[in-house]
Amino acid sequence: MAEYRLQGLSCANCARELEEEIQKLNHGENxxxxxxxxxxxxxxxxxxxKVEKILAGDGASILKRDEDAHDHNHDHGAGSKLLFLIGASALLYILAMVFEKSMPGWMAVVLYLAGAALSGYATFLKGLKNLFKLKFNIDTLMTIALIGAFGIGEWKEGTLVAILFGINEYLEGLGMNKARKSMETLLDAAPKKAIVLKGGQEKVLPVGELKTDDIVLVKSGQKIPSDGVVVEGRSSVNEAAITGESMPVDKMTGEPVFGGSINNEGVLKVRITKSYDDSSLAKILHLVEEAQETKTPTEQxxxxxxxxxxxxxxxxxxVVMVVPPFFGGDWGSWFYQGLAVLIVGCPCALIISSPIAIISGITRNARNGxxxxxxxxxxxxxxIETVAFDKTGTLTKGEPHVEKVISYYKEEFLIAAGSIERSSSHPLAKAVMKEVEKHGISLEEPADITTIPGQGVEAAVSGKLYRLGNEAIIPSAAIDEKIQADIDQLKNAGYTLVAVSDDxxxxxxxxxxxxxRPESKAVIQHLYKAGVKKAIMLTGDHEKTAKKVAEAVGLTDFHANLLPDQKVEKINDLIHERKTAMVGDGINDAPALAVADLGIAMGKGTDSAIETADIVLMQDHLGKLPSAIKIAKRVNAVIKLNISLALGLKLIALLLTIxxxxxxxxxxxxxxxxTILVTLISLTILIDKSSASVHSN
Structure with a gap:
């Protein structure tokens, strides 16, 4: 399949009709x-x-490759040309109207016809072609109305109709272009060039030519060309293009970076891990472009x-033209009324009531990551009225963290724990080390480290033997009533116990x-304010831990000890009650994400998250989920309002025929x-009033 950029598409309905014509050509079915x-x-x-001929019939054309990068200038030029023609038409109309009584009648008619031709010739030509093909659309309606108006001598009103319709088309195009521009601004995040280091030389290449394991140089203010890993240098990086977060992230050797993010200061050398087409940014931009074209049930x-x-x-x-004269009505006046009904019937506003709002909503959310x-x-x-959350990695960070410390011999306790765990890569060991490092204690190198299966480890620190592990590793003689009470307290609170003892x-x-996650509690409260009626947690963790998290963040309910298939069963139960979204990490929760009415994945640019869910929170936290729901509700409300206005104004106009x-x-x-109201109301969605993340205090 080949892809081409177009210019001159006048309306969504016309685009659909052009598509149908092209599909009738050989090899055009897709x-x-x-x-x-x-x-x-x-x-x-x-x-x-043949495709170009069909497009030309509607004033559209394919952009040549050398024009492709500047197609927005062509759109601007086309709009300027139409505006100039409308201005010239209006001037001729005013001249004819002002000097109508002081000039020959035929001269006024010529001025009116010239004015109508300047702003309406394209519509008129397309309408005539459609009329001969018995194809009835907006252009056909306008052409019949203009022919009818001029046929009964309504030169002034016919010209005014042509001018106003030209203004209408201009404003409709202006609204759609504004929505497109907002999307193009987002797509401009894509880097174009990269400085590749080869044989000690710097070479500038298009990002499309980058290969895995290429080393690229990223200077201050430049975009990182594709996903990679820092191999030299240290800097802060703006990842807003990927995550929507404006706060810079510090990067040093060994840390991953995303294509499209901006190096704020210093110089980074980055080893490319993915070609640009496979990078997170490329996938995001591709999906966002595709997202514009999916039709909602309302649009369909x-x-x-x-x-x-x-x-x-x-x-x-x-009926308006023919029936009333049979009952004594004046043929001329009712024919005129019938022409007016044809113009009222133009479905422009109705057709654009949804697309601009949808594009604006998708763009607003994409800006927010x-x-x-x-x-x-x-x-x-x-x-959505119910949101089901996974626990690990969604409401929580997915990393062990020391939350409670009970020390009986504080300094010896921390030295022994830190010395034993310093060389371990176990997640619990890392959590212990973070806690020990807070106290700035000097640690010793452990000796004779021995693993005790199912219990923990023992090792010599400064010549003395210590044990570290779960409750089973503690010598029974060392446990008195107070210590047992402390152990029970920690276990009952849902903590994983790590004990340190000697003989x-x-x-x-x-x-x-x-x-x-620090934002989880505030997010849940904001979800309730956004109209979510139920927020629950589905987790495979045990009951006590689940209860502790659910109470801490303010959930409506929770279900613990669930296997993946049991999560699916719970989601099935929920979707029968209300519209339900499932929020998970995009990997372990894939079945539940697929079954829910809406799957929302956490994932800071990870492939699995992007591919699994219907919606991806690129920040890898929940902070902007309430904002996304508010934007979606606003889009739905705007579409309903637009449809009501489009049909309501037409109904009022039609009632005037009585x-x-x-x-x-x-x-x-x-x-x-x-059309003006629908366009302006839709574009208000782009106004960013509350895109900030929810954070806890």
Whole structure:
């Protein structure tokens, strides 16, 4: 399949009709026109000259390769040309209207016709072609209305209709281009060039030519060209393009970096671990572009409705023209009313009531580091009432953390614990070391380290034997009532116990738990405020630990000791009650994520997270989840309001036909007014009022 950039697409409905025509060509059955991103996807075997001919019939064209990088300038140029023509039309219209009584009648007619031709010739030509093909769309309706108006001598109103329709098309294009520009700004995060080090020489290459294990030089202010690992240097890096977080992240040798992130200061040498096409940023941008084109149930309904709507309006217009004169009505005035009905029937505002809002919502979330894979998922997110969370790595950090320390012989306890654990890579050992390091104690090198299966380790520190491990490693003689009470207290609180003792004494106890994310409690509260009715936890951890986390973060309910298939059963129960989202890490929770109405994955750019879920929280924390739900609810509300306005204004205009008050200019103003309102309301979604993450105090 080949992909081309397009210019001159006038409306979503026209794009759909062009797509249908191209699909009738040989090898064209899989052709797609992506209106929102102005792209054409066709088979390599299709006759491109025939495709270009079809596009030209609607004023669209394929951008040449050398124009591709500057296609936004062409869009701007096309808009400027239309605006100039509208201005010239308006000037001719004003001249004709002002000097109508002082000039010959034929001269005024010429000025009116010239004014109508300048702003409406493209619509008129397309409409005539459609009329001969018996194809009825917006252009056909406008052409019939203009021919009818001029046919009955309504030169002034016919010209005004042409001018107002031109303004309407300009504003509609302006709104869609604004939404596209916001998406293009996001896509500009993609780096274009890379400085590759080869044989001690610096060579500038396009990022597409980068290979795995290439070493690239990233200077201050430059974008990191693809995912990699720092091999030399130290700097802070802005990862906003990936995670939506503006706070810089310190990077040093051995740490991973994402393509598209910006090196703030210093110089980094990075070993490329993925070609650009496989990088996190490339996948994100590809998915965001795809997401624009997925149709929500609402959009699908509107598109189906529009197919029948236009012929229906033509039928209504015919009835208005023909029926009243049979009952004594004036033929001329009712014919005029019928023409006005045709103009009211233009479905422009209805068709754009959803796409601009959807693009704006997806873009807003993408800016915040929330990857929504399609409009259908954005719409679904706005209906979610239950959110089920995995525990480990979602509500908690997924890393052991010393939460409680009970020391009986503090200094000896910490020296023994730190000395034994200093060389261990076990997660519990790392947690113990973090706690010991807080106290700045000098440690010794352990000797004679022996592992005791199922219990822990013992080792000599400064010539004395110490034991470190679970409760079983403590000599029974060393446990008195107080120590036993402390052990029971830690276990009952859901902590993992790490004890340190010698042959006769217990030196101290560590209570270790998976550290709760600092934002989790605040996030849950904000979810309730955003309209979520139930927040629960599904975990494979034991009951006491689960209860402790659930109470700490303020969950509605929790279920512990669950195997993956049992999580799926719980999700199935929940989705029968309410619309349910599952939030997990994108790997272990894949079955539950798939079964839920909406799967939301945690994952700081990890491939598995991006591929598994419907929505990905690229920050790898929950902070912006409430914001995402609010944006989704706002998008849904805006779409409903847009549809109501689009249909409501048309209904009011149609009702004016009953007393015979509907005029051509009122008809076009009703459609233009709806288009302007729908566009402006949709673009307000892009206004960023509350994109900050939720943090705990």
């Amino acid at each position: 052709a797609k026109i992506l209106f929102n991103s102005s792209k054409l996807i066709v088979s390599d075997d299709i006759a491109l000259n 309904f509107i598109n189906k409705f529009a197919k029948y709507y236009t012929p229906l309006i033509m039928g209504v217009a015919a 929330i990857l929504v894979k399609g409009g259908v998922f954005l719409e679904q997110l706005g209906h 006769s004494r217990v030196l101290g106890l560590f209570g270790i738990a998976d550290e709760i 007393p015979g008050l509907l005029t051509l200019w009122i008809a076009i103003l009703s459609d233009m007014g709806a």
